[in-house]
Amino acid sequence: MILKIDFESDLPIYIQLKTQIIEGIAAGVLKEGDPLPSVRQMASDLGINLHTVNKAYTFLKQDGFITVHRQKGVVINSIHGRRVNEDYLARLHKDLSSLAAEAYCRGMNEEEFKNICTELFTKFKSQSPKW
Amino acid sequence: MILKIDFESDLPIYIQLKTQIIEGIAAGVLKEGDPLPSVRQMASDLGINLHTVNKAYTFLKQDGFITVHRQKGVVINSIHGRRVNEDYLARLHKDLSSLAAEAYCRGMNEEEFKNICTELFTKFKSQSPKW
Amino acid sequence: MILKIDFESDLPIYIQLKTQIIEGIAAGVLKEGDPLPSVRQMASDLGINLHTVNKAYTFLKQDGFITVHRQKGVVINSIHGRRVNEDYLARLHKDLSSLAAEAYCRGMNEEEFKNICTELFTKFKSQSPKW
Amino acid sequence: MILKIDFESDLPIYIQLKTQIIEGIAAGVLKEGDPLPSVRQMASDLGINLHTVNKAYTFLKQDGFITVHRQKGVVINSIHGRRVNEDYLARLHKDLSSLAAEAYCRGMNEEEFKNICTELFTKFKSQSPKW
DNA sequence: GTGGTCTAGACCACG
DNA sequence: GTGGTCTAGACCACC
Known part of the structure; x- marks a missing residue:
């Protein structure tokens, strides 16, 4: 790598x-x-x-x-x-919340934001599909 | 505030x-x-x-x-x-990508991740609905 | 201090x-x-x-x-x-177990061992009594 | 073994x-x-x-x-x-003291701590009872 | 040769 | 002045 x-x-x-x-x-x-x-x-x-x-x-x-x-x-x-635990979830929510806030403030559409999120996630999923 | x-x-x-x-x-x-x-x-x-x-x-x-x-x-x-410009989009992608990667590594489901993202975004949307 | x-x-x-x-x-x-x-x-x-x-x-x-x-x-x-959590308890058991094993092997009495343990613990308790 | x-x-x-x-x-x-x-x-x-x-x-x-x-x-x-000697006792006290300190700091009860200590010790005693 | 520990000295971000 | 970060160089315990 x-x-x-x-x-x-x-x-x-x-x-x-x-x-x-x-x-x-x-x-x-x-x-x-x-x-x-x-x-x-x-x-x-x-x-x-x-x-x-x-x-x-x-x-x-x-x-x-x-x-x-x-x-x-x-x-x-x-x-x-490396499971999802409470601390991690709290951190994730906080980080995502500020990203979402800024995206919304800049006039980004709900669809657009959702699409970017899922696109990035599925990219990983398709590359290492077997878990 | x-x-x-x-x-x-x-x-x-x-x-x-x-x-x-x-x-x-x-x-x-x-x-x-x-x-x-x-x-x-x-x-x-x-x-x-x-x-x-x-x-x-x-x-x-x-x-x-x-x-x-x-x-x-x-x-x-x-x-x-404060429109969405290229710099911002690049930054957003980078930030979201690392969040998505960690979520995926920790075994989070695609649905779960998408739900958190949209939930946070729509929360803002419903609170300031008029743009 | x-x-x-x-x-x-x-x-x-x-x-x-x-x-x-x-x-x-x-x-x-x-x-x-x-x-x-x-x-x-x-x-x-x-x-x-x-x-x-x-x-x-x-x-x-x-x-x-x-x-x-x-x-x-x-x-x-x-x-x-700083609460007692699972990880800590596991660590404590492991550490105490090896100490107890060696004490027992060296012929220490159950009473003696218990006394040392409680004595050390109560020493702290008596010094900072209010929790 | x-x-x-x-x-x-x-x-x-x-x-x-x-x-x-x-x-x-x-x-x-x-x-x-x-x-x-x-x-x-x-x-x-x-x-x-x-x-x-x-x-x-x-x-x-x-x-x-x-x-x-x-x-x-x-x-x-x-x-x-392998008898209990002074060096060993000093070491045992030091090790137990730091374990007791952390347990106390984390809010563990005196009873709980004593119980864990004796439980671990008696476990050995019951398994090799004849000394 | 590996990671773990320690030191020394430096720059920067923060407040 | 503080902690955070990075570098350089060193010794040691472990395997």
Whole structure:
């Protein structure tokens, strides 16, 4: 999987990493059991510091997306490690609410907004169809 | 309109302000032409720094949500000031994509996700129905 | 509150910090709303790096013992932020089980073990009696 | 006795080994004089490194739980090899104190805590009742 | 060679 | 001045 860091972005690098890996999992590019490069490897690949990669991995581990296996290294978790819980739902609602508010304020149609949402979601679904 | 600052949130205060004002507009609590308190007033009301309020207003002005009149003070713009443009669409897609990816990874159903999205959007629509 | 780092210990410094702060809360030395020194301050007080302090604070924040208030700085949480949940209970059982096993293996009496446990617990209770 | 390694645990494998063997002794599954597999054997059984098993055995030997005979191999010691001494008591107090502190901070009742402690201890007692 | 820990020093966003 | 982020370089425990 190819990761791309935008050094100009206002988002911290470790957040970009985390997001892209989650999108990779959603898109089926990364599947259960797939290995991720070691922190050192990925850091040198991307030209960033190993601590930055480590931070991204730590968050992913915490949220159940990956686990650090003492022999296999860093591997993608099965979906069972990362269920929808209350905290997540609250966060999702808050984030979506502000996006919806701005879209509505800018005059976006209900249909348009719904279409964008479902389009993005189904894109992932069609790419990794088997869960 | 009542604004509530969460001083323990990880979001900067000025972002919270900006978001809540946009949500206020979307919910119809703030309508075209409505005045907003002056920077000083709002800062003292909320017990925060002048600069912080100023920063929020600056962003809102940039995005066309408000106008700062020397005499009338700060007022809400009409919708025409803030159309959907390319930059905004790109940003929206990126933000929604990462939210959709995480939702999908956590096993959320397509229906569920769509429902949350439309529910949040229609909530605004029903509250400020006339555009 | 006085913190003491054992640089010879096999426990990481940030764990020692975290543990001592929790014990401070349990002992009533640190109460709800009490401020903790800034990372820089505590780091220089203890002669350690600010990142190490930061790590301890991050864990404490995660577990609901403290929150970072944008104006008041770092403050001790009310008890409501840190309830007993399933994950914690599982961890507690595992830790206690191995301690109990070793105590039993070394020939410790059931009474002795129980007494040590309750004695330590009631020590905290008597020191911060009001919850 | 069946040992189970969790390769994704944050505890080192040799600690897991050591702990499980002690718990095995406490539970009466391993009794005085019982043999333990050789380093090589156990390593290949569990699919782990020789050094790792060796390290676990070394610690167990140090603490008097096992003896390594050149001919009889590794055997479980009698209880007399591993008495409660001052060092151990100090360690136990420290470990239990931090567990008790966190339990108390999370609002756990004195009764609850005592019950968990005694329950875990008596579990071992009932399984290997005769010392 | 791996991740975990610690240090040192730097810049920036925030308030 | 605060915490957040990033870098660089180092040592150690683990396997």
